[in-house]
Amino acid sequence: MEYYKLVVLALSFASIVSCTTSSHHGGPQIQWGACDPSVVNDTSLSCGFLEVPLDYQDPSVGKARLALIKANATGERRGSVFFNPGGPGGSGLAAVNEDKDLLLGLSGGVYDVISWDPRGVGNLTVPGEVFCFDDFAEYTTFFNGTIELTGIEETGNFTNPADIKALLVQAPTMQKKYEQLGQKCLQSPSGKFLKYIGTAAVVRDMVSIANALDGPGTPINYIGTSYGTLIGSWFVNMFPERVGRVVIDGVIDPLVFATQEPALSFRSQLISADTIYKALITGCALSGPSGCAAASEGDGPLDIDAKVQALLKIAYDATKLNASVPITSGNIRVELFSEMYTPADWSNLVNEEYPQIVQIVNGEAPGNATLRKRSKRLIGRNPLVKRGSQPNDSPSFTSTAIYCADSVDLRGTTMEQVFKGIISTAQNVTHLFGSSWPATFYRCSFWPVRSVERYQGPFNKTLANKILIASNLLDPITPLPGAETVARLLGKDAVLVRQNGFGHTTVSEPSTCLNEIAVTYFTNGTLPANNTLCEVDADFEVFSGVNTADILAHLPSTDV
Numbered sequence: 001m002e003y004y005k006l007v008v009l010a011l012s013f014a015s016i017v018s019c020t021t022s023s024h025h026g027g028p029q030i031q032w033g034a035c036d037p038s039v040v041n042d043t044s045l046s047c048g049f050l051e052v053p054l055d056y057q058d059p060s061v062g063k064a065r066l067a068l069i070k071a072n073a074t075g076e077r078r079g080s081v082f083f084n085p086g087g088p089g090g091s092g093l094a095a096v097n098e099d100k101d102l103l104l105g106l107s108g109g110v111y112d113v114i115s116w117d118p119r120g121v122g123n124l125t126v127p128g129e130v131f132c133f134d135d136f137a138e139y140t141t142f143f144n145g146t147i148e149l150t151g152i153e154e155t156g157n158f159t160n161p162a163d164i165k166a167l168l169v170q171a172p173t174m175q176k177k178y179e180q181l182g183q184k185c186l187q188s189p190s191g192k193f194l195k196y197i198g199t200a201a202v203v204r205d206m207v208s209i210a211n212a213l214d215g216p217g218t219p220i221n222y223i224g225t226s227y228g229t230l231i232g233s234w235f236v237n238m239f240p241e242r243v244g245r246v247v248i249d250g251v252i253d254p255l256v257f258a259t260q261e262p263a264l265s266f267r268s269q270l271i272s273a274d275t276i277y278k279a280l281i282t283g284c285a286l287s288g289p290s291g292c293a294a295a296s297e298g299d300g301p302l303d304i305d306a307k308v309q310a311l312l313k314i315a316y317d318a319t320k321l322n323a324s325v326p327i328t329s330g331n332i333r334v335e336l337f338s339e340m341y342t343p344a345d346w347s348n349l350v351n352e353e354y355p356q357i358v359q360i361v362n363g364e365a366p367g368n369a370t371l372r373k374r375s376k377r378l379i380g381r382n383p384l385v386k387r388g389s390q391p392n393d394s395p396s397f398t399s400t401a402i403y404c405a406d407s408v409d410l411r412g413t414t415m416e417q418v419f420k421g422i423i424s425t426a427q428n429v430t431h432l433f434g435s436s437w438p439a440t441f442y443r444c445s446f447w448p449v450r451s452v453e454r455y456q457g458p459f460n461k462t463l464a465n466k467i468l469i470a471s472n473l474l475d476p477i478t479p480l481p482g483a484e485t486v487a488r489l490l491g492k493d494a495v496l497v498r499q500n501g502f503g504h505t506t507v508s509e510p511s512t513c514l515n516e517i518a519v520t521y522f523t524n525g526t527l528p529a530n531n532t533l534c535e536v537d538a539d540f541e542v543f544s545g546v547n548t549a550d551i552l553a554h555l556p557s558t559d560v
């Protein structure tokens with residue numbers, strides 16, 4: 001659930017290094033200076049810190065320290081716009097370093113773009129990144145031989161009784177492992193901070209930063225993508241009188257999140273995933289062998305699908321014979337699912353990665369060090385297991401720590417119930433990705449910590465300003481109904497804009513229409529009619545010679 005750079009509006013940017021600026025509101029001051037070059041390499045950006053209470057209800061607990069970043073407005077400055085890239089656990093510093101131009105462009109250049117590494121993120125904010133193991137080896141030893149590392153093996157839409165039995169038999173072991181994981185995390189150096197990491201505190205942190213920069217009571221402008229939309233929903237309802245211009249894009253349903261266990265409700269986030277896979281195979285077929293290595297002359301979408309299914313089956317069969325294969329069918333499903341987020345990467349996927357996965361699975365280059373390294377990278381890229389920059393780095397559990405600490409109380413749900421939910425998701429919601437494992441969401445029913453504060457509603461407050469809600473018609477992980485729910489609950493205080501495309505958040509495909517709506521909103525306050533539908537730019541080619549509209553016009557009606 002990260003933020004992707006795909007559309008950049010043309011704008012001029014003055015690159016002058018800042019030294020210090022101080023606030024003039026009498027509250028805490030932020031000293032802006034150079035950024036830590038190990039985290040931010042764009043020297044036109046400024047960085048600073050702000051101390052905030054670790055627990056806003058109990059100042060005696062001590063202080064947290066937030067690492068901040070700022071991209072100066074390119075035009076005449078009217079204030080600040082805050083940004084969070086989602087994750088949860090995405091670094092605001094890294095996101096602004098990468099996507100400064102996009103953010104300044106979308107907000108019309110009239111605000112300083114401000115972001116920060118939220119609690120639990122990075123090594124500059126305190127509390128920082130959550131680690132529960134000393135190193136990667138301790139993690140792999142702890143989970144040796146389990147689906148945490150191999151994923152789930154299944155074939156034929158998870159209808160094979162042997163596959164179902166093989167999963168369910170692991171339920172007690174896996175439940176114990178994730179319960180032990182929670183205890184390990186509590187006993188780690190991160191442990192004492194876990195209950196102060198969470199989205200309600202993050203909302204209060206944003207208000208603290210705004211107070212320091214622009215003064216108490218000032219309108220707060222915000223852009224949140226993916227999990228950043230939950231920060232947005234909580235913010236506008238916790239501080240309705242502070243709402244300035246707010247855009248949320250790729251929306252998590254806050255009502256579902258406030259009332260249901262993520263491990264059981266996650267299926268509702270996957271309803272569009274198979275359709276987006278159909279877009280991938282359709283685009284590949286339309287482009288043909290010259291644009292898509294997986295296509296042979298004359299192949300239709302279902303011929304491409306047959307190849308992918310055959311590959312999954314070969315990997316599945318190989319794993320049944322020898323559990324230590326370099327890549328399992330479960331690993332491939334997870335890798336493929338992460339690709340559903342970013343159509344701009346599809347051409348690279350099918351032309352560079354896919355042929356290598358085929359070789360690995362077919363054992364065609366068993367002694368090839370490049371390929372072995374490659375397969376490790378593929379597994380390491382599993383978006384659900386966040387790796388550090390070094391191969392032996394301990395995996396981060398920040399995403400779990402935030403998502404689970406924000407979620408509803410423990411309800412005694414068993415791993416067997418979670419597994420049955422996964423089987424039914426694979427049978428009925430998404431044949432290809434229902435069995436993707438591991439995932440943050442599934443850990444929450446066994447996570448021992450909840451934040452000292454959570455916001456669980458109401459989500460229909462009257463806001464000081466109207467907000468803009470954006471969603472792709474087809475989003476693999478935050479589907480349209482989340483955005484529709486927020487729009488319905490906020491009524492006249494929100495406008496929904498949909499984008500006729502696929503991928504995670506509307507910025508996964510470029511749309512001049514949506515960019516112009518955002519810029520007009522940020523600079524002039526005006527919004528289009530509710531339910532406006534924007535097209536993706538026709539000159540954006542998903543595969544050589546094939547654009548989004550071509551693909552949408554040719555989606556097969558058959559199930560995959």
Ligand SMILES: *[C@@H]1O[C@H](CO)[C@@H](O)[C@H](O)[C@H]1NC(C)=O
Pocket residue numbers: 014015016017018019020021043044045046072
């Ligand atoms: C940003 O703007 C402030 C206030 O106008 C100025 O003092 C500072 O030098 C600017 N920083 C950069 C990096 O341009």
Ligand SMILES: *[C@@H]1O[C@H](CO)[C@@H](O)[C@H](O)[C@H]1NC(C)=O
Pocket residue numbers: 038039123389
């Ligand atoms: C902090 O994180 C950055 C980026 O991940 C890394 O390059 C740097 O080495 C880290 N610094 C320390 C002291 O761990």
Ligand SMILES: *[C@@H]1O[C@H](CO)[C@@H](O)[C@H](O)[C@H]1NC(C)=O
Pocket residue numbers: 041042097098
């Ligand atoms: C800055 O870091 C990004 C990755 O965050 C990298 O792609 C880019 O090449 C770096 N630029 C420089 C000038 O080092």
Ligand SMILES: *[C@@H]1O[C@H](CO)[C@@H](O)[C@H](O)[C@H]1NC(C)=O
Pocket residue numbers: 140141144145
């Ligand atoms: C995992 O378990 C297998 C046997 O079950 C053992 O051979 C292997 O060394 C173990 N690996 C790790 C990393 O502990």
Ligand SMILES: *[C@@H]1O[C@H](CO)[C@@H](O)[C@H](O)[C@H]1NC(C)=O
Pocket residue numbers: 155156157309431558559560
């Ligand atoms: C999954 O089920 C659909 C029908 O719902 C079918 O078309 C498809 O072939 C099945 N896939 C596999 C791999 O069995």
Ligand SMILES: *[C@@H]1O[C@H](CO)[C@@H](O)[C@H](O)[C@H]1NC(C)=O
Pocket residue numbers: 322323324325326
């Ligand atoms: C299983 O695969 C591993 C890694 O590819 C290999 O080292 C091992 O010899 C294989 N075991 C058998 C019984 O084939």
Ligand SMILES: *[C@@H]1O[C@H](CO)[C@@H](O)[C@H](O)[C@H]1NC(C)=O
Pocket residue numbers: 356359365368369370371
């Ligand atoms: C290993 O595989 C890669 C990718 O297929 C290939 O480019 C490379 O030449 C191979 N190396 C050797 C030593 O076979």
Ligand SMILES: *[C@@H]1O[C@H](CO)[C@@H](O)[C@H](O)[C@H]1NC(C)=O
Pocket residue numbers: 423424427428
């Ligand atoms: C799948 O859906 C059908 C009807 O839509 C239902 O009868 C069936 O029980 C569901 N299967 C599972 C495993 O939930």
Ligand SMILES: *[C@@H]1O[C@H](CO)[C@@H](O)[C@H](O)[C@H]1NC(C)=O
Pocket residue numbers: 457458459460
């Ligand atoms: C807001 O939602 C609550 C339920 O959370 C409901 O009781 C209340 O009537 C709603 N208020 C408005 C103004 O719709």
Ligand SMILES: *[C@@H]1O[C@H](CO)[C@@H](O)[C@H](O)[C@H]1NC(C)=O
Pocket residue numbers: 484485487488489491492493494495496530531
């Ligand atoms: C805007 O459209 C959404 C989605 O159809 C709907 O839920 C919401 O009620 C509409 N808002 C207004 C003010 O009509």
Ligand SMILES: *[C@@H]1O[C@H](CO)[C@@H](O)[C@H](O)[C@H]1NC(C)=O
Pocket residue numbers: 520524525526
């Ligand atoms: C700017 O806002 C004013 C009034 O709020 C409106 O009349 C005007 O049409 C808007 N301009 C644009 C370009 O939307």
